Amino acid sequence: MVDRSSFFTIQDTYGVDTVKDFWEERRAEAINRLKDRDVVIVADGRMDSPGHCAQYCTYTAMENESREIISVFTVDKRETGRNSVIMEREAFVRTVDTLLNEVKLVEVCTDAHVQISALMSRKVQRPWNLAKRIHASQVKGQSSLSSWLKDIVNHFWWCCKTELWLGLLYHVTNEDRWVLGSCQHADLEFGGTQQWLERGSMAHEALKSIVRNKRWLNEVHKYLNFRSFFEHIHILSTADLESFQNHILMYASKRTAFSPPVFEARMLLAAMDYNYHKDRPELCKSDGSKQYRRLYKKNARRYMLYTQKTSKTYGYIPELQAMILQKRLDGKGMPRQRTLRPDDPRRYGPLPPVPAPTIEELLHTQVRRGLGRLNANLFILHLGLHATHQVKCHA
Numbered sequence: 595m596v597d598r599s600s601f602f603t604i605q606d607t608y609g610v611d612t613v614k615d616f617w618e619e620r621r622a623e624a625i626n627r628l629k630d631r632d633v634v635i636v637a638d639g640r641m642d643s644p645g646h647c648a649q650y651c652t653y654t655a656m657e658n659e660s661r662e663i664i665s666v667f668t669v670d671k672r673e674t675g676r677n678s679v680i681m682e683r684e685a686f687v688r689t690v691d692t693l694l695n696e697v698k699l700v701e702v703c704t705d706a707h708v709q710i711s712a713l714m715s716r717k718v719q720r721p722w723n724l725a726k727r728i729h730a731s732q733v734k735g736q737s738s739l740s741s742w743l744k745d746i747v748n749h750f751w752w753c754c755k756t757e758l759w760l761g762l763l764y765h766v767t768n769e770d771r772w773v774l775g776s777c778q779h780a781d782l783e784f785g786g787t788q789q790w791l792e793r794g795s796m797a798h799e800a801l802k803s804i805v806r807n808k809r810w811l812n813e814v815h816k817y818l819n820f821r822s823f824f825e826h827i828h829i830l831s832t833a834d835l836e837s838f839q840n841h842i843l844m845y846a847s848k849r850t851a852f853s854p855p856v857f858e859a860r861m862l863l864a865a866m867d868y869n870y871h872k873d874r875p876e877l878c879k880s881d882g883s884k885q886y887r888r889l890y891k892k893n894a895r896r897y898m899l900y901t902q903k904t905s906k907t908y909g910y911i912p913e914l915q916a917m918i919l920q921k922r923l924d925g926k927g928m929p930r931q932r933t934l935r936p937d938d939p940r941r942y943g944p945l946p947p948v949p950a951p952t953i954e955e956l957l958h959t960q961v962r963r964g965l966g967r968l969n970a971n972l973f974i975l976h977l978g979l980h981a982t983h984q985v986k987c988h989a
Contacts, residue, residue, distance in 0.1 A: 603928050610859045612918045617666075617862040620869070620910075624657070624664050628697045634658040635665075636703040637689060639682035640839045642857070643848055648678045649945065650854075652842070652861050653685030655693065656835050658703070661872055663838065663865045665689050668858045670939035676947055683709040745788075763802055767793045838868050854939045870910050877902040 596604070637655040641648035648671065655665035669685045671678050686704075693699045704710060761775055768790040770777040791798045845864040846857060877885045885902045934940055944950065951959075 600928075603932060605856065606932055607926070607928055608918050608921050610855045612914070612921055613859040613862055616910075616914050616917060617866060620866060621664060624662055624869075625696050628657065628664070631698060632700045633693070633697045634701045634703070635693065635699065636835050637665075637686070638704055638835050638839070639685055639707075640842065641678070641681075642846070646678050648681065650857055651678070651681035651685050653682065653689050654835060654838065654865070655689050656838070661834050662869050665693060666861050666865050667692075668854075668861055670854050672939045672942040672945065676945070680709065682707060683713070686710050687713070760805060763798070763805055766791045766801065767798065769793075834872075838864070841868055855935060866910060867906075867908070870908070871906045874903040874906070877904050 634657075635655045636658055637653065639651050639653045642650040642652075650671070651669045653665075653667045653669070654663055656663050667685045667688045669681045669688070671681060674680050674684050686707075690699070690702065761772065761777060764770070764772045765777055770779075791801070842861065842864045845860040845867075846852060852860065879885050886899050887902055888897045888899055890897050
């Protein structure tokens with residue numbers, strides 16, 4: 595049985611660097627396939643925990659046509675002055691700088707991150723941020739917007755080709771013509787759960803505040819680049835990338851803490867797993883028909899249908915294991931004491947921004963604090979008994 599200390603030593607000595615080398619070999623093959631081509635990537639960042647307490651940000655770039663992950667960068671909070679807010683921006687800069695030196699990068703599709711948007715003059719942003727804004731507007735008196743959400747997002751995709759975005763405000767009120775234009779759809783058979791919005795109602799005003807938002811209109815030209823890809827099979831979107839980010843939880847749960855080298859290695863293992871199995875064939879029944887599964891989507895409030903794929907084989911694992919074993923056979927023994935790598939973020943110091951006090955100081959402070967509360971409680975009890983005694987005397 596390998597004890598805890600030996601496990602971490604073996605992992606650090608033979609596993610972490612070998613995983614990185616194995617990933618770089620596979621990544622070099624992918625980059626070579628993209629030489630002399632216009633490369634469009636979809637990219638997004640993922641924090642290891644929500645809010646401002648995140649320690650790691652993993653920024654992943656996926657090639658748009660092949661859906662192959664070609665870049666994974668992990669930024670530690672200590673590398674940005676212990677400021678988790680700017681980690682995604684730093685990871686984005688590293689990703690783009692690296693890819694610009696390796697391939698002919700012509701376009702980036704990412705979310706509407708304010709700091710990243712300020713860096714790029716030509717960037718594609720994804721339309722699902724619009725859906726998030728509408729979801730956020732559903733307060734009391736505006737719930738009627740929820741039934742229109744899917745159609746509004748579909749209308750946005752259409753506007754990427756036709757630039758009829760503002761016509762949405764008229765269409766939802768059953769007006770197909772306005773001063774500057776008209777709807778281009780055929781006659782509609784309206785029915786189901788949707789209801790026309792009343793012009794000037796709270797729901798209509800909430801939608802108007804989103805559609806006519808000045809910041810949104812100033813950045814909408816970055817979304818209009820979608821139209822050049824509408825005729826292709828692979829429309830720019832980050833759905834596959836978000837699927838990969840959910841897949842990361844298999845390798846690095848948000849409830850478990852990892853050292854920086856181990857966390858980075860686990861991100862690379864997740865990327866290799868995804869790339870190796872992304873083109874698995876679909877699972878078929880005995881009669882040859884596809885096998886489906888249904889999944890309820892909370893945001894859309896409806897069920898979605900997905901095709902099931904064959905089981906994973908992990909065919910690359912034996913080669914990775916052979917590389918780890920070869921590293922041991924080459925004569926590198928286990929060190930008596932582990933040392934930090936030159937690029938380990940822990941060299942910047944501990945994660946807390948204040949120096950840690952000694953155990954004796956903490957023990958002394960906690961004891962004094964505890965005695966202080968005890969003395970206060972005794973004083974209050976003494977006052978209560980004294981007041982009771984005075985009442986009895988007066989009686």
